[in-house]
Amino acid sequence: MAGLSLQNLQKTYGKVEVIKGVNLEIEHGEFVVFVGPSGCGKSTLLRMIAGLEDITGGELSIGGQVVNAMQPRDRGVAMVFQSYALYPHMTVYDNVGFGLRIKKTPKDERDAKIREAARILQMEHLLDRKPAQLSGGQRQRVAIGRAIVRQPEVFLFDEPLSNLDASLRMDMRMEISKLHQDLGATMIYVTHDQVEAMTLADKIVVLNAGVVQQVGSPLELYHRPANLFVAGFIGSPKMNFLDVTIDEIGSGVVTVSGPDMKPVSIPVATDGLKVGAALTLGTRPHQMQAADHGPITATVALVEHLGNETIVSLRLPSGKAIVAALDGDFPVTHGATLHLTPEASKAVLFDAHGTALQVT
Amino acid sequence: MRPKQTKSLQSNTLAGWLMSGPALLLITLFLIVPFLLAFWFSFTNQRLISPNPTQFVGTSNFEQLLGVGTLVLQPEKAEDGSLVVSATGELSYPRVRDFTRNNPDFQHLNGMREWFGWEWGNTKILVLARDLVFMKALTNTLFFVAIVAPLQSIIALLLALMINQKLRGINVFRTVYFMPVVVSIVVVSLLWRFIYDGRSGLLNNLLQFLSFGHFQPVDWLGNPDTAMWAIIVMSIWQAVGFHMVIWLAGLQNIPLTLYEAADIEGASSWQKFRFVTWPGLRNTAVLILVVITMQAFALFSQIDVMTNGGPLDSTQTLVFQAVQRGYEQQNIAGGSAISVLLFLIVLTISLVQRYVTRER
Numbered sequence: 001m002a003g004l005s006l007q008n009l010q011k012t013y014g015k016v017e018v019i020k021g022v023n024l025e026i027e028h029g030e031f032v033v034f035v036g037p038s039g040c041g042k043s044t045l046l047r048m049i050a051g052l053e054d055i056t057g058g059e060l061s062i063g064g065q066v067v068n069a070m071q072p073r074d075r076g077v078a079m080v081f082q083s084y085a086l087y088p089h090m091t092v093y094d095n096v097g098f099g100l101r102i103k104k105t106p107k108d109e110r111d112a113k114i115r116e117a118a119r120i121l122q123m124e125h126l127l128d129r130k131p132a133q134l135s136g137g138q139r140q141r142v143a144i145g146r147a148i149v150r151q152p153e154v155f156l157f158d159e160p161l162s163n164l165d166a167s168l169r170m171d172m173r174m175e176i177s178k179l180h181q182d183l184g185a186t187m188i189y190v191t192h193d194q195v196e197a198m199t200l201a202d203k204i205v206v207l208n209a210g211v212v213q214q215v216g217s218p219l220e221l222y223h224r225p226a227n228l229f230v231a232g233f234i235g236s237p238k239m240n241f242l243d244v245t246i247d248e249i250g251s252g253v254v255t256v257s258g259p260d261m262k263p264v265s266i267p268v269a270t271d272g273l274k275v276g277a278a279l280t281l282g283t284r285p286h287q288m289q290a291a292d293h294g295p296i297t298a299t300v301a302l303v304e305h306l307g308n309e310t311i312v313s314l315r316l317p318s319g320k321a322i323v324a325a326l327d328g329d330f331p332v333t334h335g336a337t338l339h340l341t342p343e344a345s346k347a348v349l350f351d352a353h354g355t356a357l358q359v360t
Numbered sequence: 361m362r363p364k365q366t367k368s369l370q371s372n373t374l375a376g377w378l379m380s381g382p383a384l385l386l387i388t389l390f391l392i393v394p395f396l397l398a399f400w401f402s403f404t405n406q407r408l409i410s411p412n413p414t415q416f417v418g419t420s421n422f423e424q425l426l427g428v429g430t431l432v433l434q435p436e437k438a439e440d441g442s443l444v445v446s447a448t449g450e451l452s453y454p455r456v457r458d459f460t461r462n463n464p465d466f467q468h469l470n471g472m473r474e475w476f477g478w479e480w481g482n483t484k485i486l487v488l489a490r491d492l493v494f495m496k497a498l499t500n501t502l503f504f505v506a507i508v509a510p511l512q513s514i515i516a517l518l519l520a521l522m523i524n525q526k527l528r529g530i531n532v533f534r535t536v537y538f539m540p541v542v543v544s545i546v547v548v549s550l551l552w553r554f555i556y557d558g559r560s561g562l563l564n565n566l567l568q569f570l571s572f573g574h575f576q577p578v579d580w581l582g583n584p585d586t587a588m589w590a591i592i593v594m595s596i597w598q599a600v601g602f603h604m605v606i607w608l609a610g611l612q613n614i615p616l617t618l619y620e621a622a623d624i625e626g627a628s629s630w631q632k633f634r635f636v637t638w639p640g641l642r643n644t645a646v647l648i649l650v651v652i653t654m655q656a657f658a659l660f661s662q663i664d665v666m667t668n669g670g671p672l673d674s675t676q677t678l679v680f681q682a683v684q685r686g687y688e689q690q691n692i693a694g695g696s697a698i699s700v701l702l703f704l705i706v707l708t709i710s711l712v713q714r715y716v717t718r719e720r
């Protein structure tokens with residue numbers, strides 16, 4: 001059983017702090033995805049878990065054992081690299097069997113394991129080829145094959161699909177998901193594609209600038225983002241943000257309004273709130289409806305008819321832009337004026353520090 | 361757009377020829393013409409300065425150079441059939457000179473001299489050569505190549521592996537190892553003559569110091585047993601930095617992730633060299649082997665400055681002989697013949713090397 005425990009994990013390069021104290025518990029068998037913008041430290045964190053980067057501070061345990069000073073090979077992890085890292089002069093067969101050969105696994109056992117991995121990944125016909133004779137998706141399969149033959153407790157993936165085209169990426173995503181179900185191993189997966197994160201993860205870890213912003217299931221992150229960063233990062237199209245102030249505080253509900261919005265009541269825990277305080281209202285494009293007397297009035301700037309829905313970009317009186325996802329056959333034209341209603345129960349309020357207000 | 365561009369490039373062939381003209385002219389004048397001339401001269405009796413017209417002599421130059429024969433000598437017997445034994449208990453043999461000087465029964469050995477020989481029971485078997493100095497030069501050159509090519513490649517590779525590490529101040533070592541390459545070989549040879557000096561040379565002093573005065577000074581360049589080795593050591597020292605840089609370029613072409621993948625799979629340092637580094641250096645190795653072999657065959661400056669082929673012809677080499685014959689003995693034909701032979705040897709070896717190291 002190999003759960004992971006990261007305690008106040010830190011990494012600095014010289015004076016540059018890259019990972020600033022990450023705390024995280026990962027259960028055995030969980031599929032955990034690290035997401036975040038480029039340069040936020042996802043790869044660094046993953047490589048620290050793999051043992052490819054030294055740990056500057058904090059404690060990392062795998063399966064209950066502190067592994068800070070352990071060599072990569074002793075940590076029981078396998079890693080799939082973005083660049084595949086296949087050995088160019090070896091056949092697929094030898095690439096997949098490399099780790100077993102290093103461990104001096106008997107030949108017939110090795111052969112059986114390689115063929116089993118090839119069967120799982122449907123690449124039995126590729127075993128005699130060299131990596132140069134493979135397509136990107138096939139190479140990725142080989143890289144995954146090399147990871148699974150060793151039957152590690154923990155799989156690490158660093159943006160494994162980012163070199164593939166969109167449709168292949170979708171296929172591989174499903175295959176990885178299926179692999180996770182079949183193997184039942186712990187998987188940690190790095191991506192900056194939030195769709196990948198949402199579809200694959202049991203648990204998403206949102207990172208920004210070396211700090212964990214929020215840990216939670218995909219839906220938790222979508223519906224109850226902990227702060228403005230997560231709210232803006234998860235979900236597509238992005239959440240809309242409006243500046244508002246508190247007009248009135250009721251029991252479990254506040255009424256807010258702003259330069260671009262007439263008063264709306266939002267359910268929220270009211271402790272510590274004061275009338276007149278400045279907040280940010282977050283509302284997702286899919287949680288706005290067009291209504292004749294909606295509190296938000298805006299001018300249509302761009303219309304995208306996608307068939308199943310219509311994505312409308314609008315300009316608010318203050319000049320800010322918002323996006324609404326309306327019905328597929330909603331009649332709307334460029335330059336028209338629309339009235340919109342945010343779905344109050346799903347809207348999120350953020351305080352002046354960008355932290356989401358609790359809901360009772 | 362594209363066809364038009366191609367056309368304008370094609371219509372400018374004249375400009376192309378003009379631009380490459382100077383280089384082509386020089387190459388023709390100093391490489392191609394001399395090469396063809398040497399080929400032609402080697403079949404004539406051309407001398408550097410001679411009142412007589414040049415004559416075509418067929419392959420006699422080559423016969424002269426390559427002429428070898430064997431002579432089997434039986435011990436002399438007395439009238440009664442018993443072996444003649446000298447006072448010191450040695451057998452007596454007929455003189456070689458009797459066979460090689462105007463002996464009508466041994467016309468094919470005429471003018472040859474003893475090269476080497478061995479004993480077979482009481483029988484003496486001698487190998488004779490028509491041109492002993494050339495044979496010496498040939499064997500010395502082959503010996504030099506056989507020692508220098510592998511040794512220099514391996515030392516250069518070891519240096520490159522050491523220097524490829526990310527250590528503080530490693531650039532100092534890179535510079536130091538590369539420095540001899542930048543210095544003219546003539547200057548290096550002059551300096552090493554002082555190092556090897558028989559009485560107060562640096563090497564003798566050093567060895568005496570290290571052995572607390574027990575070491576007897578050796579005249580490294582004046583002793584037939586050590587002269588060639590002295591040249592070999594100095595030649596390797598001088599050129600190893602150059603090949604180190606080529607190895608280094610090859611090493612840095614190997615992606616780092618291959619090593620990281622190997623780390624995770626549990627490969628030891630030796631296994632990483634064996635399975636990642638060495639296969640990645642294959643093309644570099646072929647290049648280096650060919651270049652070193654060619655350079656080693658061209659051994660000349662060191663000999664010219666340090667030993668002049670001596671002592672006792674122990675450091676004669678093919679190029680040195682070619683120059684000596686052509687210019688000092690004014691025998692252009694003989695020098696050309698040696699050059700042509702050298703060309704054929706190097707060509708053959710390069711082709712064999714290419715065949716042996718071909719991509720399979």
Ligand SMILES: Nc1ncnc2c1ncn2[C@@H]1O[C@H](COP(=O)(O)OP(=O)(O)OP(=O)(O)O)[C@@H](O)[C@H]1O
Pocket residue numbers: 013016018036037038039040041042043044045192
């Ligand atoms: N060797 C290093 N020395 C100094 N800084 C480094 C080094 N390696 C990485 N960094 C810095 O650490 C930060 C995190 O890098 P990391 O590779 O983990 O980003 P990432 O989240 O994986 O980004 P991406 O999505 O682009 O792959 C970056 O700002 C990077 O500049």
Ligand SMILES: [Mg+2]
Pocket residue numbers: 042043044159
């Ligand atoms: Mg990365």
